[in-house]
Amino acid sequence: MVSVAPLLLLLISWVSLHSAEVCRGTHCHGGDTSDPRPCTGAHCPGSRSSRPPRQFNPNAQGKAASHHHAHSGSPSSSVQILRGTRVRLPEVLPAGCTDADCAALFRQFQASNDTRECRGIECRLPLRIRPKARAKSCAGEGCLSGSEESQLPPVHLSDRAAQFLGDFPELGYPSSELGSAPLGVQLTCDIKPGENEVPSEDALILHLQLAKGQEKLVEALRAQQAIIRDLQQKLADQQEALLSQQREILEQQRRMYEQMDVVKAQYGLLSDTVKQVSFQGLQGELQSYFESHLAGLQSQARSHLQKSYAVHKMDIDSKVMDVVGEAHFPQPLLGCPSPCGSEEYCDFQRDPPQCQKCTMCPPGFFLISQCSPTADRMCQDRDECLELPNVCGERVKCLNTPGGFRCLGVSEREAVMGLCGHDYFYNQELQECQACSDCDGEPITVPCTAVSDAVCGQLSESRLSGSWVAKVAVPPARTASANIFPGLQLNIRGKDSSDLLSNEAGQVTFLQHGLVWMDHNFAIKHSCRNFLQVGMRLNTSQEEEGQDISGVRIEQPDGKYFQGVSVSSGVEVEPNHTFTLLLKSPNQHCNQSKDLHVYDVAAPSLSLLWLSHDTGAVAMTAQMSVLAHYQTSYRPTFRLSSVSDPYMITLTHDNRGVRFTESGVVKFVLQQALYSMGHTCIREGFSLIAYTNRNGTGQEAMQAFKTGVNYRDTSITLSGAVNVNSGDTLGFEIMSPSQCNLRYFGDNTGISMLSLIWIPSAVSSALTATVSRTGLPFGAVRNKPLLFQQISPDTPQVHLARSGEPNARKNFIFHEKGTANIALNLKLIHSCNIVKLTLQRPADQGRQAGPVAQQVSGSMPEGSEWASIGLRASFPVQNGTALYVTLDCIRGRVNQITHEGGTNISILWVAV
Template identity: 45%
Template sequence: LAPYTIIHPHQHEGFTQQQHQQGGSDGTRRTNPRTITAEVFHPGCAGGTCPSTVSQQPTGDDGSARECKGIGCKLPSRMRQKQKPCGREGCSAHAGDDASRGPSPVHVTDRAAQYLDEVPDFGSERGAWIQLACDIKPSNELPSEDALVLQLQLSKSQERLVEALRGQQDEIKQLQRLLSEQQAALVSQQREILQQQKRMYEQMEQQDRDECLEITGMCGDQQKCLNTPGFRCQGMTIRDASSGMCGHGYFYNSDMEECQACNECDGEPVVSPCTFVTDTLCTGPAAEASELSLSWAGDVSLQGSKGHVLAGAFSSVQLHIQGRGDAGLVSAEKGHLVLRQHGLVWVDGSLALSHGCRSFVQVCLRLNNSDGSEGRDLSGVRVEQQERRSLQSVSVSGVAEVAPGHIISLFLRSATHQCNQSSEGLQLYDASAAPLSLLWLSHDTGAVAMTAQALVSAHYHTNYHPAFHTTSTSDPYIVGLTHDSRGIRFAESGTVRFVFQQALYSMGQACVSEGFQLAAYLNQNGTSAELFRVFKPGVHYRDTSISISGATKVSPGDAIDFEILSPAQCNVRFFGDGSGISLLSLFWVPAAISSFLTASVANSGLPSGAVRNKPLFFHQTSPRVSQMGLLGKGSLNVRRDFVFRESGTVSMTLDLKLIHSCNLVKVTLLMRRDSEGSRGGHEAEGLRPVHLAQQSAGQMLEGSQWASVSFRTSFQVYNGTAVFFLLDCVRGRVNQISHQTGSGVSVLWVA
């Protein structure tokens, strides 16, 4: 407690003598504050001489301190120290130690108040006053509430800062680990590139010879020989190459249009020897360990329903997928399909169903990440409502770039939630073959996958050229859109597998009678040629979908576009959204490891009448290739069997346009794995053909002139594998099969 300071603006007779006793240089006496303080504390002392003991103030009978007086009452309650009760007069003697140190702060307060009480007229008569100023700073002073709050906030901020720093350190460690892994992978890739360059240089040192100078008459008399890594004869055709013009040890590379030296396997097994138009194919330990392409097939059913029947209305129903193939590529879990390897996948579903729902039912193919989030629809096909319930065939296809853990699902979705409440509200036909198949391509193939969404058309049309915008592509340099966005252009030679599906709504009776046609065109060097054409029965005031699929070879600068043809008296509106109902799916495979085949239905020997498991015959329309082909003359199964001469994976599509009165039409693809078919002999005894795929359709739509049925599937083939088609009509007859347009087969083969 700081000492009290007495300020006296007016003189008082009690202080006059002391003022004259102490003087300054200016002749005026100044009062020592300590002396005045002492006199105030002890009225009986003068000149700074005071007694050593001070009597204590009396206390009440109950031992409590007396009530405060004067300035002491103005002090805070915590500053008022309670005095100990004293029962005798000599209490001051027990405070010897305290007296030696001077009065305590509380005693100073009491003394000052007592002195002012003893002089009641001090300020009134003389006009003088005394002002006491006290600076109080208790020893146990606590910080204010604001300071405590600020301190707590600073502590919490420091804790959050430390946590944030720890989190950043963990992220930095994770990034460093990922960077190390990426650097290791990059170093490995660089080593592989250096090794490949080394092998290439070694090969160039061995193919660095001028055949045009070393071998006379290499290209004949009227043709000029050009030196290349092999050699080139100007004006050489594929027919010249097939006759052996390149010479022994060389083959004709149709992509480069030059003769090149045949590959040497260096002790590795030879899959196929070098021919006039193909190089030697070797199979070593490394090639056997890594597959370029694989296939898988599985079953599809309505989950939790007996007899594949779902009664009542529904909004969305998941189709249950069950596996048949190897679990190393994919596995069926909880009705979904889980991918196990990186690569590109092409999924085909061939279903037959009937429903009693108003409006349409949509079949959806969906791809999700490993945790089930961030999914997107790969395909969506609408199955229209029919007045007379009948089985309808549906083909749904999609392509995607996948990683381990990705999930593929199949769904049925209703548009209005109003379906027939009978016991046959929704029925899925149980086929004798796997309705779902998958073709997987390794990234080592260099294949490219692309999807493009068809733009929405707000107007009604008859003939319509759809425009697209790209939704995904694994290599935009190889595959992209043309300048007008109506075609898909290609930058390098390869084989293409595509499917385009378009959702539409039509009005007019002519739509039903004549139906729709969807055509695909290949544009080469400014000229357009029709590749495929499919037929779809039309509908009146209904929603439906039309789709086309095929395989073909493309060269740099080629483009593919599409056109939908409708009757003149039919108004059609075309839709598109993010559910895949109007989507183009495509993948491109380098020509070195792929080939294609197309065939139309033969115009002779077509099955008609009461058809029971009758074979279909075809005529090959694409150039001959070494990997596969139709059996020719001299064979027992001429124009019936598609025979494969090299191992690989195949994706096949069939479209039929026909007139029938059958309650049920079935088309089945069967496989024979024996080499007798390729040699024209009989099937081996005890070997029954295996069902690969099947598609079914019900009665023809009333008022329509034609009906259609199609399916798509993928499967593995080996040297000598043969496949063929059978047609079956249940309770009715087949009247006609179109062999000009709308019917045909397309095949993609990948090594």
């Protein structure tokens, strides 16, 4: 194939040179030339060196026509090149001709293969649409007349290149007459009108180039697909290797944790051994000292006191009396100043010796020696791993610990299922099995369970509720833990001690089972980007990070002013559960030392309401199912997170409400984070409404108002108490302006959460009221009380003072001892720099008058029409306790307080 192209070029150039010569003489005629001059020379027709004429073959023409002229340009006589020699084949005369002159005359009327009369694509067109040749000037005998020219049959001219390729079998293709398939490039002239007409020769060439380009493109795409498959295979191999490495890392971490547990256990055993060895060494030294000086002490005692003292010989395992005296004149002290009673011994380790109560052997220890007047009781740890070889199973290693044992590699879930066995419980703090307390004859308040120890003491089932309050402070900015971006823990500082909980290290640890309702009033001024978030977190164990049970976002204000928010939550707790308050920021821009200013309210800001399980109360928490963004009104759907009794509290069929099986009082809080867009949001704000549906009739129970913001993250929250009957449902709806677009958010930080506690009517009651239409304070308001109008029916436990009674429409009076919770929402228009809302308690039954709870809010945002402020608190009440609410405006005036939606108060009472 390499030598074909040069040979073809040489052949075409040779033909063009010979055909360029002028044919001269009288015998130059026919279709080969249009020169009328006489033909002379070697190139005249009939010469031996001239090109052999084409033979007329009727059969060949018929076959070509049947194949759409596919081979009309193939020559009937072949020219072969063998080793550079041209061989002339014998000439074949046409039918009916006997000499060369006849053949020459016949060739004048047959189709000529010379393409000089037609050029380009014209030679490819059919004869019926091929343009006719122009008339040429002709002189001589060989010229035909016009009538003769018109009678000539149509000719079919083949391309000259195809003609020469046909002459050379090595370059062209065999004739179809021989039965061979065409090879190489074929030029066809069988174009039918109206079907596949080719406008020009360039279009044909372009079509061939496009076909080749498509083949190359397909080949390139196939190569790229192969490369992509190789890359995908390599990526899969790398991912598999990465997964295997991660599995190895996790396995190494697990082994490391096991080794750390073993090291901790060994360290505990070592410390106990060191203590025992040091104690035994001290006993040996004291005994040797006593034996060496015993004789001298006895003689000195006889000489000075003139009396023999019986020296009591001590047992080796008992404690030795301490002998004190001067350096050169020691004086023995052989007993305590007064004789010790039963279950007491004389402790000679103290100076002077004192009587101490005998130590009781703790759970998991057994008695070695009884308590004596001179020695305490001796106890030794039980080795559960030796006494019970299969306590942890055959494949789990057992490790003995003081007072218990540990099963290495056992998860907390397996231990909770009862792995520790009888008389043992799983200590979540130590992550080991501990022996249950036997109470030693005392009454058992709470029995030992699989996860908690027994509680000894007097029975306290009679107490149904309790409360606890504390102040909350922000840690100073100079401390290392004062970083708001990951979460800053607020310090809880409670003054009152309680057997319900303990307050240490700024957090609350619960000591008893029950249900807890928590309220926190928080006022802050900040300029942090986006928002600040204050929330509540409950930790079930020290190892876990904890669960966020509530959260409220405080938006970034346009100007620096105080913003007051209230955070609430209801949850079921167990002993050793810890409760903390957190302050978060979504970025690191917030600098506590410059940007945060917390308002120090006069009353405690954190309050807790504890309910015993004996009340029959049920707690539920649900997460809001946040979808797209809504307009004007939004009814959230809920997804249950936890419920202590699913029979009493269930969701409705559309998950938009909560259904109650029995009548009672419901204490609820709903918190929803949102992002608002539109100036109408600032002017009109948002409203969150709680509805109770009874027998298909809805009634508004509570409503809270939130000042609108534009392009800000914020939250709206509503808390209250309402009476429900069997079959009633509780639903919620958020109302917004028509041209205000809202996007609702939700995550696991408690910002979109519903918490509620249902309490039976036998031990609880609720009262709701709104502000009175008359007597509302306005103008320059300084500690003026608010007047209310009761909405709900009267209850035996609490009521609003009526007309004719002292402090009518002002005081809420309780008639039975218990624990109360108040939620207050106030919607107003003001120009105050600071607004204070305070819940006051007058002096009664020996108690001083003072604030129970207080909340602070700043100036109204620019462009807003209404503002809001609210507070929540829990506190104990007695028979005759009275409460009232005061409003205080600093540097400004109060213009209006609405008495319709957005202003209300709910009071919950629970028996103590």
